[in-house]
Amino acid sequence: MDLFLQQTVNAFALGGTYALLALGLAMVFSTMGLINFAHGELMTIAGYILMACGLAGVPFVFSILLAIAAAVLAAIVMERIAFRPVRNASGATMLVTSFAVSMILQVLFQNFISARSQAVLVPEILSESVRFGGLVIGVNKIAAIVTTIVMLIFLDRFMKHHRIGIAMRAAAEDFSVARLMGIRANTVIAGAFALSGFLAGVAAVLWVSQRASVDPLMGFTPVLKAFIAAILGGLGSLRGAVAGGFLLGFIEIYLAAYLPASMQEFRDPIALCLVVLVLIFRPNGLIPSPALKAEKV
Amino acid sequence: MNKLLISTLLASAMAFPAAAETLRVGVATAQTGALAPFDTPVIDGIHIAVNEINEAGGIDGKIKIELLEKDVRSDAAQTSIATQELVDEGVSVIVLPCDADPALAAIGVVTEAQIPAISTCASSPTLPQIGGDYMFANFPGDNVQATVSAKWAYDEGHRSAYIIYSPDTQYTTMPLYFAEVFEKLGGKMLGEDTHTIGQQDFSAIATRIAALDPQPDVIMTSTYEPDFPSMLKALRAAGVESQIIGSDGIDSPTTFSLGAVAEGLVFTTAGHPTEGSPLEAFNKKFEEVNGKAPETVFNAVGYDLIKVIEAAVIAADGSTDAQTLRDAIANLENVQGATSTITYKGTDGMPLREVSLIRVKDGGRELIGQPTPDASLIPEPRVQ
Structure with missing residues (x-):
């Protein structure tokens, strides 16, 4: 029983990180119909800021703020330079653009920073663990779970009560009508990118503190997981992204924990088969978006 | 033209x-x-x-x-x-x-x-x-490195071992050589786990190993950065205190800057600046x-x-x-x-070279030795 609870805590921590990542993708998709595969590079940028701050001796708490700020800034710049010019193009064009942005950034990191992993100094406390009865829970797991909960509450309030949040929801439902009501497309889209950068920054801090290093290709795995989670939850639906992230985390951890040793090699394919199985019964995802197709503006 | x-x-x-x-x-x-x-x-x-x-x-x-x-x-x-x-x-x-x-x-x-x-x-x-x-x-060679580390582990008095490897590349299957040598020496293998290259989260594996009774004396892996720091931190956070042995892929600053979790870690590599x-x-x-x-x-x-x-x-x-x-x-x-x-003479193209065994101590490297392994212990190359 203890073992099961322990694995469940692991699943919550991993699922929470996936949820933040998937939310970042869903945020941009719901407003402009773009799946931003360069989302992972926003995390890499935040990771490099953490690295640089560690070298410069900046206290970890400030480095976190700087890293998140850098990801937000990078997301806004990315939208302005790469995505605004192709905003009216087809989904495929935007998708290819995002791949290009991702690859260009990776090569820049490899050539101008280092092709090798760089160490990030993470406070010792994050490597420690706490005992609750029979459970041993890592401090970084607790940090991941608490951060996820705080972020979800913040986003929920932002989307419900803040002017830009409301505008973003309106735009996600029907961009043309939202514009007729006087909502500026540029503001909404830049806002969506800023928020997705914010989410990427927070997820990057959690991700990097787990592995204590950053490398040029770091963004690939998280963005892939986020993409699967977003599809599983219902592309474009924010609640769906959260549900998809958690479900993917649970599937991965429970498979790693309970598949027999001889089957462990096939863990990833089995996990994806389970995702497909869910999609067979719920083709539009767990919680489908009310406006399945984002409009072009 | x-x-x-x-x-x-x-x-x-x-x-x-x-x-x-x-x-x-x-x-x-x-x-x-x-x-x-x-x-x-x-x-x-x-x-x-x-x-x-x-x-x-x-x-x-x-x-x-x-x-x-x-x-x-x-x-x-x-x-x-x-x-x-x-x-x-x-x-x-x-x-x-x-x-x-x-x-x-x-x-x-x-x-x-x-x-x-x-x-x-x-x-x-x-x-x-x-x-x-x-x-x-x-x-x-992987088989030579694994022989050096298995022999060292056995000589240190470690008698039970666990391996974590990835079938994704030839290199990451080095622990299979380790297991072969360790058993040949008389040690006992308690089990194995696999992961994929690029895997970020090792908490499920760490929890499973932490639940083993008795705990393995040694855990051997040839996983390298960026996966390795994550694996090591997960094992230590789950309460696993076994000796951990790695290979040349972790001979990198990211390992030495890990702090307390990396103390005592041992790995094989191609050289040491004596x-x-x-x-x-x-x-x-x-x-x-x-x-x-x-x-x-x-x-x-x-x-x-x-x-x-x-x-x-x-x-x-x-x-x-x-x-x-x-x-x-x-x-x-x-x-x-x-x-x-x-030396290439007498080999099939896999050179004879020294293997250095390094321990992480106070965030730096400490040379344990540069042993020449007994040729009869070295496993035959295997194709995965």
Whole structure:
């Protein structure tokens, strides 16, 4: 029983990180119909800021703020330079653009920073663990779970009560009508990118503190997981992204924990088969978006 | 007309490869992509060695080395294409990427052209075995490294072990060799786990190992950065206190900056800069040239590679003919490189080199020893 609870805590921590990542993708998709595969590079940028701050001796708490700020800034710049010019193009064009942005950034990191992993100094406390009865829970797991909960509450309030949040929801439902009501497309889209950068920054801090290093290709795995989670939850639906992230985390951890040793090699394919199985019964995802197709503006 | 011109030029280029006193070395390695973290430091070391030799007037004071470099983007197909281009340009030796898989993709081309190829830092003993007469490696073999670490673990009194490996590449299956040697010595294997390369979360595996009773004395893995720090932290956070043994892939600053969790970690690698050693001298030189200390032993391994080629040219009486050089490399003995002495004679292309056993102590490296393993213990190469 203890073992099961322990694995469940692991699943919550991993699922929470996936949820933040998937939310970042869903945020941009719901407003402009773009799946931003360069989302992972926003995390890499935040990771490099953490690295640089560690070298410069900046206290970890400030480095976190700087890293998140850098990801937000990078997301806004990315939208302005790469995505605004192709905003009216087809989904495929935007998708290819995002791949290009991702690859260009990776090569820049490899050539101008280092092709090798760089160490990030993470406070010792994050490597420690706490005992609750029979459970041993890592401090970084607790940090991941608490951060996820705080972020979800913040986003929920932002989307419900803040002017830009409301505008973003309106735009996600029907961009043309939202514009007729006087909502500026540029503001909404830049806002969506800023928020997705914010989410990427927070997820990057959690991700990097787990592995204590950053490398040029770091963004690939998280963005892939986020993409699967977003599809599983219902592309474009924010609640769906959260549900998809958690479900993917649970599937991965429970498979790693309970598949027999001889089957462990096939863990990833089995996990994806389970995702497909869910999609067979719920083709539009767990919680489908009310406006399945984002409009072009 | 153009075709005729090109083919005439090519034919004339190939007809006189040895006319000038230069050795053309083709370098088809990964400067971008997933293998770049390993190939780029090797290439830095290669450049240092080539500049050093050329500044001194060339090999034996007369033959300059010319490098023809191509980026293969960590892609197997691209490696084969780049190798063919280099063959067409009439190179005498070819340097291939660090991993066995892309290196093997080029093997058809080099065998047909009868040009010797050396992988920058692939350590799988299956590479020259599958690659045949023209394929050479430049690193202590996985099976040798695992024998050194298993013997050390057993001699330390550890009797039970657990391995975590990834079937994704030849290199990450090194723990299977470890298990074989450890059992041969009389140790007991308690189990194994697999992961995928690039896996971020090891909490499920860590929790399972933490629940084992009794706990294994040793956990061996050849997982490397960025996965390794995450694995190590997960194991320690779950309360696992076993001795952890790794391999050369974690000989990197990311391991030494982990703090308390990495203390006592032991791993095998290609060399250690003891006082007055060639590696210490190389590291100094590297710092002079690049303005910073080397991040990894792979820099020195690149220097070794050029030293091997230099020794082969000297042994072949200054010949730059590819076939003559292949035979010369295959018969080299005790070439002094930066990390170790290197011998190819009597092997199938997997060099005999020293293995250094390192312990992480106070965030730095401590040399445990540089043992020569008992040949009867070394497992046969296995193809995954």
